[in-house]
Amino acid sequence: MKIACRIQQSRHGVYYYRHQFSALGIRKERRISLQTKNPVIAKEKSLLISAMMIANKTGGRMHDNERDILKKIELLNQKELEEAFRNLEIVITPPNGGNISIKADPNNPADIQAMLQASKDFWASEIGQSMKLNMVQSEHAVSGSPSLPNENSSLTTRTAIAETQVVAGIPLPDLIEKFATRKKDTLAPKTLYEYRNHQQLFSDWIAARKNSPHFPIKQITRQDVSDFIDELLQKGLSNQTVQLKYLSPITGLFELAKNSGLWDAEATFPTYGHKLFTKATAKKVKEKNSWKPFTAEDLRTVFNPSTYLSQQNPTDFWLPLLGLYTGGRIGELCQLLIHDIKQIDDVWAISITDEDECQRLKTPAAKRTIPIHPNLIKMGFLDFVEDMKAFSGMLFPYLTPNRFGNFSETPSERFGKYLDVLGISDPKKVFHSFRSTSNNTLKQNGIPEETRCQFIGHEHETTNSKVYSSEHSVAYLLEHVAPKLSFELAFSELIYPRENILKSTKQKLALKEKHLKNKSAKEQRNQNSK
Missing domain, CATH: 1.10.443.10 (Intergrase catalytic core)
Structure with missing residues:
Protein backbone atom coordinates (compact mmCIF):
# COMPACT_ATOMS: atom_id res chain seq x y z
CA MET A 1 0.00 0.00 0.00
CA LYS A 2 1.35 3.39 -0.94
CA ILE A 3 0.36 6.37 1.12
CA ALA A 4 1.24 10.00 0.45
CA CYS A 5 1.48 12.30 3.43
CA ARG A 6 2.54 15.87 3.92
CA ILE A 7 4.19 17.67 6.78
CA GLN A 8 3.06 21.28 6.86
CA GLN A 9 4.19 24.05 9.20
CA SER A 10 1.70 26.66 10.39
CA ARG A 11 2.55 30.36 10.60
CA HIS A 12 3.03 29.83 14.33
CA GLY A 13 5.72 27.21 13.72
CA VAL A 14 3.73 24.09 14.73
CA TYR A 15 4.01 21.10 12.37
CA TYR A 16 0.92 19.24 11.11
CA TYR A 17 0.57 15.83 9.49
CA ARG A 18 -1.70 16.14 6.43
CA HIS A 19 -3.09 13.08 4.70
CA GLN A 20 -5.41 13.00 1.68
CA PHE A 21 -7.69 10.03 0.95
CA SER A 22 -10.91 9.13 -0.87
CA ALA A 23 -14.14 8.09 0.84
CA LEU A 24 -17.20 7.20 -1.24
CA GLY A 25 -15.61 8.94 -4.20
CA ILE A 26 -15.07 12.15 -2.28
CA ARG A 27 -11.55 13.51 -1.80
CA LYS A 28 -10.90 14.25 1.86
CA GLU A 29 -8.02 15.43 4.01
CA ARG A 30 -7.05 14.70 7.59
CA ARG A 31 -4.85 17.12 9.60
CA ILE A 32 -3.21 16.04 12.83
CA SER A 33 -1.20 18.38 15.02
CA LEU A 34 2.21 16.86 15.68
CA GLN A 35 2.45 19.09 18.75
CA THR A 36 5.98 20.21 18.02
CA LYS A 37 7.93 23.02 16.34
CA ASN A 38 10.99 20.81 15.93
CA PRO A 39 11.31 19.55 12.32
CA VAL A 40 13.22 16.45 13.42
CA ILE A 41 10.47 15.36 15.79
CA ALA A 42 7.81 16.25 13.21
CA LYS A 43 9.43 14.00 10.60
CA GLU A 44 9.75 11.12 13.05
CA LYS A 45 6.13 11.36 14.15
CA SER A 46 4.93 11.56 10.53
CA LEU A 47 6.91 8.47 9.60
CA LEU A 48 5.36 6.62 12.51
CA ILE A 49 1.81 7.69 11.67
CA SER A 50 2.24 6.67 8.03
CA ALA A 51 3.79 3.37 9.02
CA MET A 52 0.93 2.66 11.38
CA MET A 53 -1.60 3.35 8.64
CA ILE A 54 0.17 0.96 6.27
CA ALA A 55 0.73 -1.76 8.85
CA ASN A 56 -2.90 -1.66 9.92
CA LYS A 57 -4.09 -1.42 6.29
CA THR A 58 -6.42 1.41 7.17
CA GLY A 59 -6.20 3.06 3.78
CA GLY A 60 -5.62 6.27 5.59
CA ARG A 61 -9.18 6.92 6.71
CA MET A 62 -8.11 6.98 10.37
CA HIS A 63 -11.21 7.79 12.38
CA ASP A 64 -9.30 7.78 15.67
CA ASN A 65 -8.67 11.03 17.46
CA GLU A 66 -5.23 12.57 17.54
CA ARG A 67 -4.29 11.31 20.99
CA ASP A 68 -5.17 7.71 20.07
CA ILE A 69 -3.28 7.98 16.79
CA LEU A 70 -0.12 9.24 18.46
CA LYS A 71 -0.49 6.56 21.13
CA LYS A 72 -0.84 3.72 18.61
CA ILE A 73 2.50 4.43 16.98
CA GLU A 74 4.18 2.97 20.06
CA LEU A 75 2.54 -0.42 19.43
CA LEU A 76 4.27 -1.05 16.09
CA ASN A 77 7.28 -3.36 16.13
CA GLN A 78 10.40 -2.89 14.04
CA LYS A 79 9.49 -5.49 11.40
CA GLU A 80 6.16 -3.77 10.70
CA LEU A 81 7.85 -0.40 10.48
CA GLU A 82 10.57 -1.57 8.08
CA GLU A 83 7.96 -3.18 5.85
CA ALA A 84 5.89 -0.01 5.93
CA PHE A 85 8.85 2.15 4.96
CA ARG A 86 9.27 0.10 1.76
CA ASN A 87 6.14 1.72 0.30
CA LEU A 88 6.21 5.06 2.00
CA GLU A 89 6.06 8.44 0.32
CA ILE A 90 6.75 11.58 2.38
CA VAL A 91 6.18 15.09 1.02
CA ILE A 92 7.35 17.99 3.22
CA THR A 93 5.70 21.37 2.54
CA PRO A 94 7.42 24.38 4.21
CA PRO A 95 5.38 27.55 4.97
CA ASN A 96 6.79 29.44 1.97
CA GLY A 97 5.66 26.79 -0.50
CA GLY A 98 7.43 24.14 -2.50
CA ASN A 99 7.49 20.39 -1.83
CA ILE A 100 10.27 18.03 -0.77
CA SER A 101 9.44 14.40 -1.58
CA ILE A 102 10.87 11.14 -0.24
CA LYS A 103 9.59 8.16 -2.22
CA ALA A 104 10.45 4.47 -2.47
CA ASP A 105 9.89 2.24 -5.51
CA PRO A 106 9.51 -1.39 -4.31
CA ASN A 107 11.00 -2.57 -7.63
CA ASN A 108 14.14 -0.46 -7.21
CA PRO A 109 16.74 -2.09 -4.87
CA ALA A 110 18.47 1.26 -4.39
CA ASP A 111 15.26 2.87 -3.17
CA ILE A 112 14.58 -0.02 -0.84
CA GLN A 113 18.10 0.24 0.55
CA ALA A 114 17.66 3.98 1.04
CA MET A 115 14.41 3.57 2.91
CA LEU A 116 15.89 0.79 5.05
CA GLN A 117 18.68 3.22 5.89
CA ALA A 118 16.00 5.73 6.83
CA SER A 119 14.54 3.06 9.08
CA LYS A 120 17.94 2.49 10.67
CA ASP A 121 18.33 6.23 11.20
CA PHE A 122 14.89 6.32 12.75
CA TRP A 123 15.75 3.63 15.29
CA ALA A 124 18.85 5.59 16.23
CA SER A 125 16.71 8.69 16.81
CA GLU A 126 15.22 9.83 20.11
CA ILE A 127 11.73 8.46 19.45
CA GLY A 128 13.03 5.19 18.02
CA GLN A 129 15.29 4.61 21.00
CA SER A 130 12.49 5.45 23.41
CA MET A 131 10.13 3.01 21.69
CA LYS A 132 12.68 0.20 21.67
CA LEU A 133 13.48 0.76 25.33
CA ASN A 134 9.76 0.64 26.16
CA MET A 135 9.46 -2.67 24.28
CA VAL A 136 12.38 -4.17 26.18
CA GLN A 137 11.00 -2.94 29.50
CA SER A 138 7.54 -4.35 28.66
CA GLU A 139 8.99 -7.75 27.81
CA HIS A 140 11.04 -7.67 30.99
CA ALA A 141 7.93 -6.83 33.03
CA VAL A 142 6.06 -9.84 31.56
CA SER A 143 8.85 -12.44 31.74
CA GLY A 144 10.51 -11.20 34.91
CA SER A 145 13.94 -11.33 33.25
CA PRO A 146 15.89 -9.11 30.91
CA SER A 147 14.99 -9.47 27.23
CA LEU A 148 18.24 -8.88 25.39
CA PRO A 149 18.60 -8.99 21.62
CA ASN A 150 19.59 -12.40 20.27
CA GLU A 151 21.85 -13.21 17.35
CA ASN A 152 18.96 -12.86 14.92
CA SER A 153 18.11 -9.36 16.12
CA SER A 154 18.99 -6.57 13.75
CA LEU A 155 22.03 -4.40 14.39
CA THR A 156 19.81 -1.33 14.63
CA THR A 157 17.90 -2.90 17.52
CA ARG A 158 21.05 -3.61 19.52
CA THR A 159 22.43 -0.18 18.73
CA ALA A 160 19.22 1.55 19.77
CA ILE A 161 19.25 -0.12 23.19
CA ALA A 162 22.91 0.69 23.76
CA GLU A 163 22.52 4.31 22.68
CA THR A 164 19.49 4.80 24.89
CA GLN A 165 21.56 3.77 27.88
CA VAL A 166 24.51 5.98 26.90
CA VAL A 167 22.57 9.22 26.51
CA ALA A 168 20.82 8.99 29.85
CA GLY A 169 21.02 12.14 31.96
CA ILE A 170 19.32 15.48 32.42
CA PRO A 171 18.52 17.05 29.02
CA LEU A 172 19.32 20.65 28.15
CA PRO A 173 15.69 21.92 28.16
CA ASP A 174 15.21 20.66 31.73
CA LEU A 175 18.48 22.24 32.85
CA ILE A 176 17.47 25.58 31.29
CA GLU A 177 14.29 25.56 33.39
CA LYS A 178 16.29 24.64 36.48
CA PHE A 179 18.72 27.50 35.78
CA ALA A 180 15.87 30.02 35.47
CA THR A 181 14.42 28.90 38.79
CA ARG A 182 17.77 29.09 40.57
CA LYS A 183 18.72 32.50 39.18
CA LYS A 184 15.40 34.35 39.25
CA ASP A 185 16.35 36.23 42.44
CA THR A 186 20.03 36.83 41.61
CA LEU A 187 19.91 37.97 37.98
CA ALA A 188 18.11 41.03 36.70
CA PRO A 189 14.93 40.11 34.76
CA LYS A 190 16.37 41.43 31.49
CA THR A 191 19.62 39.51 31.99
CA LEU A 192 17.74 36.31 32.82
CA TYR A 193 15.57 36.79 29.73
CA GLU A 194 18.66 37.20 27.50
CA TYR A 195 20.39 34.21 29.13
CA ARG A 196 17.36 32.02 28.51
CA ASN A 197 17.15 33.03 24.84
CA HIS A 198 20.81 32.22 24.21
CA GLN A 199 20.64 28.97 26.17
CA GLN A 200 17.55 27.94 24.20
CA LEU A 201 19.29 28.75 20.92
CA PHE A 202 22.13 26.43 21.90
CA SER A 203 19.68 23.73 23.01
CA ASP A 204 17.82 23.89 19.67
CA TRP A 205 21.13 23.77 17.80
CA ILE A 206 22.23 20.69 19.78
CA ALA A 207 18.83 19.03 19.19
CA ALA A 208 19.22 19.41 15.43
CA ARG A 209 22.88 18.37 15.49
CA LYS A 210 22.28 15.25 17.59
CA ASN A 211 18.89 14.46 16.08
CA SER A 212 17.56 14.50 19.64
CA PRO A 213 15.39 17.16 21.32
CA HIS A 214 16.41 15.97 24.80
CA PHE A 215 20.16 15.52 24.48
CA PRO A 216 21.85 15.38 27.93
CA ILE A 217 24.36 18.03 28.86
CA LYS A 218 26.99 15.54 30.00
CA GLN A 219 27.33 14.23 26.43
CA ILE A 220 28.09 17.67 24.94
CA THR A 221 31.69 17.87 23.76
CA ARG A 222 34.21 20.62 23.21
CA GLN A 223 33.88 19.97 19.47
CA ASP A 224 30.13 20.66 19.69
CA VAL A 225 30.77 24.02 21.33
CA SER A 226 33.51 24.85 18.83
CA ASP A 227 31.21 24.18 15.88
CA PHE A 228 28.46 26.26 17.53
CA ILE A 229 30.93 29.14 17.88
CA ASP A 230 31.91 28.86 14.22
CA GLU A 231 28.28 29.08 13.10
CA LEU A 232 27.70 32.20 15.22
CA LEU A 233 30.85 33.84 13.82
CA GLN A 234 29.77 32.96 10.26
CA LYS A 235 26.50 34.81 10.92
CA GLY A 236 28.50 37.96 11.55
CA LEU A 237 28.62 38.05 15.36
CA SER A 238 31.80 39.42 16.89
CA ASN A 239 34.16 37.40 19.09
CA GLN A 240 33.20 39.60 22.03
CA THR A 241 29.47 39.01 21.52
CA VAL A 242 29.89 35.25 21.15
CA GLN A 243 31.97 34.94 24.31
CA LEU A 244 30.07 37.33 26.56
CA LYS A 245 26.51 36.99 25.26
CA TYR A 246 26.43 33.31 24.27
CA LEU A 247 29.18 31.29 25.94
CA SER A 248 28.66 32.86 29.38
CA PRO A 249 24.98 31.77 29.65
CA ILE A 250 25.86 28.30 28.34
CA THR A 251 28.71 28.01 30.85
CA GLY A 252 26.12 28.81 33.50
CA LEU A 253 24.31 25.59 32.57
CA PHE A 254 27.48 23.54 33.01
CA GLU A 255 28.16 25.21 36.37
CA LEU A 256 24.63 24.36 37.51
CA ALA A 257 25.06 20.77 36.31
CA LYS A 258 28.29 20.51 38.29
CA ASN A 259 26.72 21.96 41.45
CA SER A 260 23.81 19.53 41.07
CA GLY A 261 26.07 16.49 40.72
CA LEU A 262 25.22 16.10 37.03
CA TRP A 263 28.71 16.94 35.77
CA ASP A 264 32.07 15.44 36.70
CA ALA A 265 33.57 17.72 39.35
CA GLU A 266 37.05 17.26 37.86
CA ALA A 267 36.06 17.75 34.21
CA THR A 268 36.63 21.04 32.39
CA PHE A 269 33.59 22.69 30.87
CA PRO A 270 33.60 22.45 27.03
CA THR A 271 32.91 26.21 26.85
CA TYR A 272 36.27 27.01 28.47
CA GLY A 273 39.50 27.89 26.70
CA HIS A 274 38.30 28.89 23.24
CA LYS A 275 40.22 32.17 23.60
CA LEU A 276 37.84 34.30 21.60
CA PHE A 277 38.30 37.28 23.83
CA THR A 278 41.43 37.70 25.98
CA LYS A 279 41.81 40.18 28.83
CA ALA A 280 44.04 42.35 26.67
CA THR A 281 41.44 42.34 23.89
CA ALA A 282 38.68 43.05 26.40
CA LYS A 283 40.54 46.11 27.66
CA LYS A 284 41.01 47.47 24.14
CA VAL A 285 37.37 46.87 23.21
CA LYS A 286 36.15 48.44 26.44
CA GLU A 287 38.20 51.55 25.75
CA LYS A 288 36.92 51.64 22.17
CA ASN A 289 33.26 51.05 22.99
CA SER A 290 32.90 52.99 26.26
CA TRP A 291 30.54 55.95 26.41
CA LYS A 292 32.19 59.29 25.78
CA PRO A 293 31.89 62.12 28.31
CA PHE A 294 30.19 65.30 27.18
CA THR A 295 32.50 68.14 26.26
Missing part, protein backbone atom coordinates in the same frame (compact mmCIF):
# COMPACT_ATOMS: atom_id res chain seq x y z
CA ALA A 296 32.11 71.62 27.74
CA GLU A 297 30.48 72.68 24.47
CA ASP A 298 28.07 69.71 24.62
CA LEU A 299 27.01 70.68 28.13
CA ARG A 300 26.41 74.29 27.12
CA THR A 301 24.21 73.03 24.28
CA VAL A 302 22.28 70.53 26.44
CA PHE A 303 21.61 72.99 29.28
CA ASN A 304 20.97 76.06 27.16
CA PRO A 305 18.03 77.67 29.02
CA SER A 306 16.20 78.59 25.79
CA THR A 307 15.86 74.93 24.78
CA TYR A 308 16.13 73.14 28.12
CA LEU A 309 13.26 75.01 29.77
CA SER A 310 10.96 74.27 26.84
CA GLN A 311 10.72 70.65 27.99
CA GLN A 312 7.58 69.93 29.96
CA ASN A 313 8.14 66.47 31.47
CA PRO A 314 9.55 66.22 35.02
CA THR A 315 12.04 63.59 33.85
CA ASP A 316 13.15 65.78 30.93
CA PHE A 317 14.02 68.59 33.34
CA TRP A 318 15.43 66.79 36.38
CA LEU A 319 17.10 63.59 35.10
CA PRO A 320 19.95 65.26 33.13
CA LEU A 321 20.69 67.56 36.07
CA LEU A 322 20.66 64.64 38.51
CA GLY A 323 22.83 62.60 36.14
CA LEU A 324 25.43 65.37 35.95
CA TYR A 325 25.59 66.07 39.70
CA THR A 326 25.34 62.45 40.97
CA GLY A 327 26.91 60.39 38.19
CA GLY A 328 23.90 58.11 38.58
CA ARG A 329 22.69 55.66 35.98
CA ILE A 330 19.36 56.61 34.44
CA GLY A 331 17.75 53.41 35.77
CA GLU A 332 18.86 54.26 39.32
CA LEU A 333 17.42 57.76 39.10
CA CYS A 334 14.07 56.82 37.50
CA GLN A 335 13.24 54.35 40.29
CA LEU A 336 13.92 56.79 43.16
CA LEU A 337 11.26 56.98 45.86
CA ILE A 338 10.29 60.06 47.85
CA HIS A 339 11.76 58.63 51.05
CA ASP A 340 15.11 58.11 49.26
CA ILE A 341 15.52 61.88 49.56
CA LYS A 342 16.39 62.47 53.20
CA GLN A 343 18.46 64.44 55.67
CA ILE A 344 21.49 62.78 57.27
CA ASP A 345 23.22 64.82 59.96
CA ASP A 346 21.64 67.99 58.54
CA VAL A 347 22.88 67.14 55.04
CA TRP A 348 20.30 66.58 52.31
CA ALA A 349 21.17 63.34 50.54
CA ILE A 350 19.97 60.87 47.91
CA SER A 351 19.96 57.19 48.80
CA ILE A 352 20.42 55.00 45.72
CA THR A 353 19.30 51.57 46.85
CA ASP A 354 17.37 48.42 46.00
CA GLU A 355 15.52 48.11 49.30
CA ASP A 356 12.08 48.48 47.71
CA GLU A 357 10.73 45.60 45.60
CA CYS A 358 10.46 47.89 42.56
CA GLN A 359 14.13 48.90 42.75
CA ARG A 360 17.11 47.16 41.18
CA LEU A 361 20.81 47.94 41.08
CA LYS A 362 23.42 46.83 38.57
CA THR A 363 26.07 45.91 41.16
CA PRO A 364 26.42 45.88 44.97
CA ALA A 365 28.73 48.93 44.69
CA ALA A 366 25.85 50.90 43.13
CA LYS A 367 24.17 51.04 46.53
CA ARG A 368 25.26 54.35 48.03
CA THR A 369 24.14 57.55 49.71
CA ILE A 370 25.52 60.82 48.37
CA PRO A 371 24.84 64.49 49.12
CA ILE A 372 22.49 66.53 46.98
CA HIS A 373 24.61 69.11 45.20
CA PRO A 374 23.99 72.70 46.38
CA ASN A 375 23.25 73.76 42.79
CA LEU A 376 20.36 71.26 42.63
CA ILE A 377 18.91 72.72 45.81
CA LYS A 378 19.22 76.24 44.38
CA MET A 379 17.34 75.13 41.26
CA GLY A 380 14.41 73.95 43.41
CA PHE A 381 14.93 70.19 43.61
CA LEU A 382 13.69 69.94 47.20
CA ASP A 383 10.58 71.92 46.22
CA PHE A 384 9.96 69.40 43.45
CA VAL A 385 10.32 66.52 45.94
CA GLU A 386 7.78 68.18 48.25
CA ASP A 387 5.33 68.66 45.34
CA MET A 388 5.57 65.00 44.33
CA LYS A 389 4.52 63.81 47.80
CA ALA A 390 0.91 64.57 46.82
CA PHE A 391 0.84 61.91 44.11
CA SER A 392 2.53 58.68 45.19
CA GLY A 393 5.67 57.29 46.73
CA MET A 394 7.76 57.65 43.58
CA LEU A 395 9.82 60.70 42.69
CA PHE A 396 8.53 60.41 39.11
CA PRO A 397 5.08 58.92 39.79
CA TYR A 398 3.83 58.62 36.21
CA LEU A 399 6.60 56.25 35.09
CA THR A 400 5.69 52.60 34.57
CA PRO A 401 8.13 49.67 34.41
CA ASN A 402 8.71 47.68 31.24
CA ARG A 403 8.60 43.87 31.15
CA PHE A 404 11.94 43.73 32.98
CA GLY A 405 10.92 46.12 35.76
CA ASN A 406 12.96 49.00 34.32
CA PHE A 407 11.41 52.49 34.62
CA SER A 408 13.94 54.25 32.38
CA GLU A 409 12.98 53.02 28.91
CA THR A 410 10.86 56.01 27.85
CA PRO A 411 12.97 58.72 29.55
CA SER A 412 16.08 57.30 27.89
CA GLU A 413 14.44 57.40 24.46
CA ARG A 414 13.24 60.97 25.04
CA PHE A 415 16.71 62.17 26.00
CA GLY A 416 18.16 60.51 22.89
CA LYS A 417 15.67 62.41 20.73
CA TYR A 418 16.54 65.64 22.56
CA LEU A 419 20.23 65.13 21.70
CA ASP A 420 19.30 64.54 18.05
CA VAL A 421 17.36 67.80 17.98
CA LEU A 422 20.40 69.59 19.43
CA GLY A 423 22.67 68.08 16.78
CA ILE A 424 24.66 65.88 19.20
CA SER A 425 24.61 62.78 17.02
CA ASP A 426 27.69 60.85 18.23
CA PRO A 427 26.33 57.35 19.11
CA LYS A 428 28.83 57.17 21.98
CA LYS A 429 27.14 60.13 23.65
CA VAL A 430 23.99 59.12 25.51
CA PHE A 431 22.52 59.71 28.97
CA HIS A 432 25.25 57.48 30.42
CA SER A 433 27.72 60.12 29.20
CA PHE A 434 26.73 62.22 32.24
CA ARG A 435 28.21 59.45 34.37
CA SER A 436 31.46 59.54 32.40
CA THR A 437 31.45 63.35 32.57
CA SER A 438 31.03 63.39 36.36
CA ASN A 439 33.73 60.78 36.93
CA ASN A 440 36.17 62.50 34.59
CA THR A 441 35.50 65.92 36.15
CA LEU A 442 36.20 64.57 39.65
CA LYS A 443 39.38 62.90 38.43
CA GLN A 444 40.67 66.06 36.74
CA ASN A 445 39.92 68.02 39.91
CA GLY A 446 42.07 65.73 42.04
CA ILE A 447 39.54 63.41 43.71
CA PRO A 448 41.18 60.00 44.46
CA GLU A 449 39.88 56.92 42.69
CA GLU A 450 38.56 55.24 45.84
CA THR A 451 36.49 58.32 46.71
CA ARG A 452 35.22 58.66 43.14
CA CYS A 453 34.14 55.04 43.15
CA GLN A 454 32.13 55.54 46.32
CA PHE A 455 30.44 58.66 44.95
CA ILE A 456 29.73 57.32 41.45
CA GLY A 457 28.95 53.75 42.56
CA HIS A 458 31.81 51.81 40.95
CA GLU A 459 33.53 48.70 42.27
CA HIS A 460 36.89 49.37 43.92
CA GLU A 461 38.53 45.97 44.21
CA THR A 462 41.40 46.48 46.64
CA THR A 463 41.85 44.80 50.01
CA ASN A 464 42.60 48.14 51.63
CA SER A 465 39.36 49.77 50.51
CA LYS A 466 37.15 46.72 51.02
CA VAL A 467 38.53 45.41 54.32
CA TYR A 468 40.61 47.95 56.16
CA SER A 469 38.75 51.22 55.62
CA SER A 470 35.27 52.65 56.04
CA GLU A 471 33.30 54.75 53.56
CA HIS A 472 33.37 58.52 53.67
CA SER A 473 30.46 60.17 55.46
CA VAL A 474 27.86 62.13 53.54
CA ALA A 475 29.14 65.31 55.23
CA TYR A 476 32.68 64.58 53.97
CA LEU A 477 31.41 64.03 50.41
CA LEU A 478 29.47 67.31 50.55
CA GLU A 479 32.51 69.25 51.73
CA HIS A 480 35.27 67.63 49.65
CA VAL A 481 33.67 66.04 46.57
CA ALA A 482 30.53 67.93 45.57
CA PRO A 483 32.37 71.26 45.07
CA LYS A 484 34.63 69.55 42.52
CA LEU A 485 31.60 68.94 40.29
CA SER A 486 31.91 72.45 38.93
CA PHE A 487 30.76 73.42 35.43
CA GLU A 488 30.79 76.82 33.74
CA LEU A 489 27.12 76.86 32.80
CA ALA A 490 24.15 79.17 33.28
CA PHE A 491 22.51 76.97 35.92
CA SER A 492 21.22 80.04 37.76
CA GLU A 493 18.66 80.42 34.95
CA LEU A 494 17.44 76.83 35.21
CA ILE A 495 14.93 77.27 38.00
CA TYR A 496 12.32 74.55 38.60
CA PRO A 497 9.37 75.41 36.29
CA ARG A 498 6.87 74.42 38.95
CA GLU A 499 3.60 75.25 37.20
CA ASN A 500 4.47 73.42 33.98
CA ILE A 501 5.88 70.39 35.80
CA LEU A 502 2.83 70.01 38.05
CA LYS A 503 0.47 70.32 35.08
CA SER A 504 2.42 67.74 33.09
CA THR A 505 2.56 65.34 36.06
CA LYS A 506 -1.23 65.45 36.56
CA GLN A 507 -1.89 64.87 32.86
CA LYS A 508 0.48 61.92 32.71
CA LEU A 509 -0.93 60.38 35.86
CA ALA A 510 -4.44 60.62 34.36
CA LEU A 511 -3.22 58.82 31.23
CA LYS A 512 -1.48 56.19 33.35
CA GLU A 513 -4.64 55.55 35.36
CA LYS A 514 -6.72 55.23 32.17
CA HIS A 515 -4.20 52.79 30.69
CA LEU A 516 -4.21 50.65 33.83
CA LYS A 517 -8.03 50.54 33.87
CA ASN A 518 -8.17 49.48 30.24
CA LYS A 519 -5.54 46.84 30.87
CA SER A 520 -7.42 45.51 33.90
CA ALA A 521 -10.70 45.39 31.95
CA LYS A 522 -9.03 43.50 29.11
CA GLU A 523 -7.53 40.96 31.50
CA GLN A 524 -10.93 40.48 33.13
CA ARG A 525 -12.59 39.88 29.74
CA ASN A 526 -9.92 37.32 28.86
CA GLN A 527 -10.44 35.60 32.20
CA ASN A 528 -14.23 35.46 31.73
CA SER A 529 -13.87 33.99 28.24
CA LYS A 530 -11.91 30.98 29.52
